[in-house]
């Protein structure tokens with residue numbers, strides 16, 4: 001990933017800054033700049049997501065792409081935040097611990113590196129709450 | 130709108146084709162389809178090429194022109210060639226574009242082709258992850274099998290589907306594939322083969338996953354009223370439909386229902402004016418075993434949560450109530466991504482012509498294809514009838 005592409009989304013990736021449609025109240029994380037329900041009637045503003053949520057579904061990744069292969073096995077989950085939106089993230093826990101509805105909270109972690117001399121991608125992972 | 134018929138089909142051998150290049154692969158299927166239709170290159174009005182990621186797999190873009198060139202279509206006719214991309218649904222979508230072009234009256238004879246050369250790439254796991262949301266799925270470490278694994282986890286938590294029933298999808302597809310000469314895998318497997326294979330993303334194991342493959346397929350379509358000039362066994366396209374959903378799995382209304390599959394399925398049955406029970410065979414997109422389970426439910430052949438029993442009873446085998454993936458599916462026949470949707474059409478047309486040999490579904494009159502892009506963001510369905 002190029003530096004600009006990563007830098008552009010630093011607030012969102014580091015601090016779970018999503019968006020909210022003030023017309024219908026829906027929170028979007030990952031952020032959207034157009035509300036799919038209200039479209040042009042929507043009014044999109046930034047929204048700081050709580051970082052607390054629960055596991056909706058999960059897997060344990062045993063075979064990863066080259067960039068993540070040093071992490072295997074790792075837990076990947078879809079998490080529903082208290083704000084009502086869902087996102088995909090790693091959960092830092094033993095693969096045998098992960099369950100449906102498990103409460104989790106966000107933490108700031110290294111996600112991946114672009115090789116030994118490339119940039120380090122930071123972002124959000126989750127831990128059992 | 131004009132009725133459209135398939136007048137020619139061709140499919141390359143699927144597999145790890147180390148000695149064959151991207152462009153050679155395409156020419157292989159294209160030549161077979163043209164010969165089957167009994168036409169010459171000059172009569173082709175347009176070409177649509179389904180391809181997911183030649184840019185990443187073989188570092189080549191501008192695929193339409195490359196293929197027109199090496200198919201010998203740039204001399205007299207300067208035939209227009211358009212690449213179509215919808216990840217794993219690229220082939221089905223290329224076919225749909227060809228059907229629409231003929232139905233509209235803009236073109237008469239159109240070739241839809243699909244090709245993918247996957248074994249030249251280093252990190253195919255990463256290339257395939259681009260079928261999902263790179264920014265908010267891939268970035269976090271989600272792999273493509275990982276996304277379908279999360280569908281499987283959700284499904285098995287909510288409905289009664291045993292690990293054995295899930296494995297039986299792959300067992301059945303290998304059995305069908307063993308009777309298909311172009312199939313990548315020609316061997317039969319058992320439930321145990323699946324359950325003892327390496328875990329890729331829990332609960333999915335290696336034998337739940339379609340392989341990395343090279344291959345191509347091509348189909349020639351023409352107006353139905355012209356079809357008899359080319360073939361004694363035209364097959365009519367009685368329905369075409371396509372639907373979209375969110376690119377990321379986490380944004381779906383329901384994790385283990387592909388709403389785009391439901392929508393495309395409903396539309397195609399409505400347009401074709403046939404019932405589910407009239408379908409003699411269906412080729413669905415089994416990139417993973419769980420995807421086939423979801424497909425037969427989301428297309429409305431059985432209620433949500435009831436596919437497990439259908440598989441346990443063997444009803445999806447040739448000779449059963451609903452033969453599914455008689456080609457061997459993506460699992461056994463192979464999954465050269467852009468070619469898959471056209472291989473599905475190739476298989477259904479082969480069956481409806483009664484030319485499927487050992488894997489022939491007796492008296493097949495109506496067949497269906499369902500081609501999925503990504504984790505369900507694009508679904509393309511077609512219905513066919515023997516004339």
Ligand SMILES: [Zn+2]
Pocket residue numbers: 021022023024025026035036037038039042043
């Ligand atoms: Zn809104």
